[in-house]
Amino acid sequence: xxxVLNRAEQKTxxxxxxxxxxxxxxxxxxxxxISYGENKAVQDVSLPFSKxxxxxxxxxxxxxxxxxxxxxxxxxxxxxxxxxxxEIIYExxxxxxxxxxxxxxxxxxxxxxxKPNPFAKSIYNNIAHALRFYNIKKKTVLAELVEESLTNAAxxxxxxxxxxxxxxxxxxxxxQRLCIARTLAMKPNVLLLDEPSSALxxxxxxxxxxxxxxxxxxxxxxxxxxxxQQAARISDQTxxxxxxxxxxxxKTDKIFLNPANKETEAYISGRFG
Amino acid sequence: MHAKVADKIATGILYVxxxxxxxxxxxxxxxxxxxxxxxxxxxxxxxxSSTVQxxxxxxxxxxxSFYILFITMIITVPLGVCGxxxxxxYAKPGKVTNAIRTCIEMLxxxxxxxxxxxxxxxxxxxxxxxxxxxxGALALTIFNIPVMVRVSExxxxxxxxxxxxxxxxxxxxxxxxxxxxxxxxAFPGILTGAILASGRIFGEAAALLFTAGxxxxxxxxxxxxxxxxxxxxxxxxxxxxxxVHIWAVNTNGIMPDVQEIAAxxxxxxxxxxxxxxxxxxxxxxxxxxxLTASK
Numbered sequence: 001x002x003x004v005l006n007r008a009e010q011k012t013x014x015x016x017x018x019x020x021x022x023x024x025x026x027x028x029x030x031x032x033x034i035s036y037g038e039n040k041a042v043q044d045v046s047l048p049f050s051k052x053x054x055x056x057x058x059x060x061x062x063x064x065x066x067x068x069x070x071x072x073x074x075x076x077x078x079x080x081x082x083x084x085x086x087e088i089i090y091e092x093x094x095x096x097x098x099x100x101x102x103x104x105x106x107x108x109x110x111x112x113x114x115k116p117n118p119f120a121k122s123i124y125n126n127i128a129h130a131l132r133f134y135n136i137k138k139k140t141v142l143a144e145l146v147e148e149s150l151t152n153a154a155x156x157x158x159x160x161x162x163x164x165x166x167x168x169x170x171x172x173x174x175x176q177r178l179c180i181a182r183t184l185a186m187k188p189n190v191l192l193l194d195e196p197s198s199a200l201x202x203x204x205x206x207x208x209x210x211x212x213x214x215x216x217x218x219x220x221x222x223x224x225x226x227x228x229q230q231a232a233r234i235s236d237q238t239x240x241x242x243x244x245x246x247x248x249x250x251k252t253d254k255i256f257l258n259p260a261n262k263e264t265e266a267y268i269s270g271r272f273g
Numbered sequence: 274m275h276a277k278v279a280d281k282i283a284t285g286i287l288y289v290x291x292x293x294x295x296x297x298x299x300x301x302x303x304x305x306x307x308x309x310x311x312x313x314x315x316x317x318x319x320x321x322s323s324t325v326q327x328x329x330x331x332x333x334x335x336x337x338s339f340y341i342l343f344i345t346m347i348i349t350v351p352l353g354v355c356g357x358x359x360x361x362x363y364a365k366p367g368k369v370t371n372a373i374r375t376c377i378e379m380l381x382x383x384x385x386x387x388x389x390x391x392x393x394x395x396x397x398x399x400x401x402x403x404x405x406x407x408x409g410a411l412a413l414t415i416f417n418i419p420v421m422v423r424v425s426e427x428x429x430x431x432x433x434x435x436x437x438x439x440x441x442x443x444x445x446x447x448x449x450x451x452x453x454x455x456x457x458x459a460f461p462g463i464l465t466g467a468i469l470a471s472g473r474i475f476g477e478a479a480a481l482l483f484t485a486g487x488x489x490x491x492x493x494x495x496x497x498x499x500x501x502x503x504x505x506x507x508x509x510x511x512x513x514x515x516x517v518h519i520w521a522v523n524t525n526g527i528m529p530d531v532q533e534i535a536a537x538x539x540x541x542x543x544x545x546x547x548x549x550x551x552x553x554x555x556x557x558x559x560x561x562x563x564l565t566a567s568k
Contacts, residue, residue: 075442080365107444117435120458122566129453130443166566179439186443 026051026220027072027109027190032086034067036079041067044086045246047239049190054212054221056231056252059241060267065224068241069192072222073109074102090190107134110188114195116175118167118182123159126167127182134186145185153181154211173197173204177211184215191215193223197230209234228268232256240264302543309540312533318541321491322518327530331538333489336505337406337512338545341485342474344410344508349417350467356418357425357463358451381419386479388416393483404486404511412484413477417470424469428462429455457564464557471553472546478516486511487521515542 025048034042042064049055057065067076074095076082087094095105118126127146136142146163150156155177159170167178176196183191193212197205212221213234225231231238231252238255240248240263248255248264259265320330356377364370392412402408432455440450456463489512492505499506513521519538522531 073442075438078438078441103444103446105444106442111442113435113438113442115435117433117439119436119439119454120565125566129440130445133443133445133449133453164566182439182443 025049026091027222028089029068029072030087030089032068032071032084032088034064034071034076035083035085037081041244042071043244045241047246047249049220049222051220052216052218053236054216054223054234056235056238057222057224057241058226058228058231058238058267059247061226063241064244065239065241066194069194069222069224070111071096072190072192073106073111074100075106075111077102107186108188109190109192110183110186111192112176112179112183112194112196115199116172116179118170118175118178121167122164123167123170123178124163126178127185130182130186149181149185150178152184152215153177154207154214155181171204173200173207176200176204176208180208180211180215188219190220190222193221195224195226198226205230228256228270240267242267305536305539305543309536309538309543312537313540317537322534323528325528327528329528329530329534331515331518331534331541333492333505334513334515334518334538335541335545336492337485337489338475338514338516338542340505341406341409341413341481341512341514342471344406345413345417345474346467346471348410348414349421349470352414353418353421353466353470354425354456354463356422357427357429358456360422360426361429362447362451362455377419377422380415381423383416384479385416385477388412389480389483391415392480396484402509404484404488405509406485406512407508409481409485409512409514410508412480413474416477416480417474420473421466421470424466425459425463428459428466431462432458457561460561460564461557464553468550468553471549475546475549476516476542478514478520481514481517482520485514485517487513487517489513515545 027049029045029047032042032045033040045068047055057069059065070076071082071084072088072095084096086096088096090105090109093100119129121129124146127149128142131142131145136145147156147160150159155174158174159178162169167175170178176199180191180196196212197208200208209230212223215221223231223235235252237249238252239246240255240259240261242263248259248261250260254260255264256268259268316328317330318335319332320328321332322334323329360370360373364373389412392408392415396405396408396411397403400408429451436454436458437450440454441447490510491503493503494505496504497506498504499508501507502510515538519535519542522528522534522538526534528534
């Protein structure tokens, strides 16, 4: 967290932290709008994400939920036409600020993508890759961290005898858990999951869900999903997006059992989307 | 029915075209080898060429060809790969990038004799070096860099976007991502480009006529001091390459065995390129295997 800021900013943050000691969300968007050129993909979304909870973002394709997710760790910076308005407050800092160290931010807010995308490297090097960049080069330390991350991602027992084989030899579900392991190795605070199991078979899907539930103990998780059952099973809060707008946000039970909005009800009961 | 007939005709035509190409290639290749291989002997490969008598070899020319190839690749590959990375990853789409791309394409279509004349002007006369290996290598660099940039750009672009995203999302900088994720994945494409470029370099004559020259000083292969005039490693000496030698003996050779020397040299040239390709591919595969842990 501290690495994200320069010194002057650190001082103001410390002052702010003294003033506000009550419990508040670790991450919060305030009137966040995201555009690609002229086209507004996300409009005026304010959402809180509290620590150690799972928030599901649901909504039909093209509703802006993935764009929203990719903005939280500034992955949308890769797209030249993307621009933002509003704020994303992470531990009292607006991470959309120009002075933010995006590299350090992405280490704190990790992301797992829809399609498993392991590197064309060995299983071991998939995890060691980012660790080496952060100057962890000692073999014993690396090996320990690799084992720890793979264990946390519930993959260690399946791969411990073939760490130096290509990651491409793993099944889709295993590859996705490897991608999660590689993100966990960076010791992030927040995990962004973009439909992490939509490309997988039901068994792998169940394993990933089980894993996500377990990861909640340590991380704050935001998950985009098209699978209503998945959202209902694993999330604490659910946010429903439609056409770039946040339609409804509440406890997951409330959204699925007694939604306040007609469009939410129509979507979760499968009448559109 | 009509579509099916068209399909059959198209298939037939493609097979005929492919067959024609293969026949052409095989007959050309075997013609060169049948003509030349009988003259290749250890003596032919290891003795210096003679200007008047029969029985001259191609020792120096063969060495010069490989040496110029080596020097050129040392300059071309890093520059070309850097250019390719810039074009694929850093250049913002717009007028400047388009202008650069047009320039590169223009440069790629320059006739090699024009590059040779340019080399004569700059690397021979302006610098005052005279005919030198380094002059020849620089001329060949100009000649080959557009291809190298283009091939590297394509190779870098063909690496799936999700590999790049995966690395960036872990909090890794763009340059480190390029170095450790994108370049290893683009390696086979870049290697293919380098092999194609070396084939062109090895067989190039026109660009070298006026830059590396038509003669070779007496070389002492025991002399490894690159600053000594008789050292084969000296890059500031003139050097006739194999391709230039073939051209030279054919146009103004006065020794009685001109035909044999030309045929033998051609065969050696073709075989060298072939050998070079095979070695490059085998080592490339091995490096790729090490980089990606694939089987």
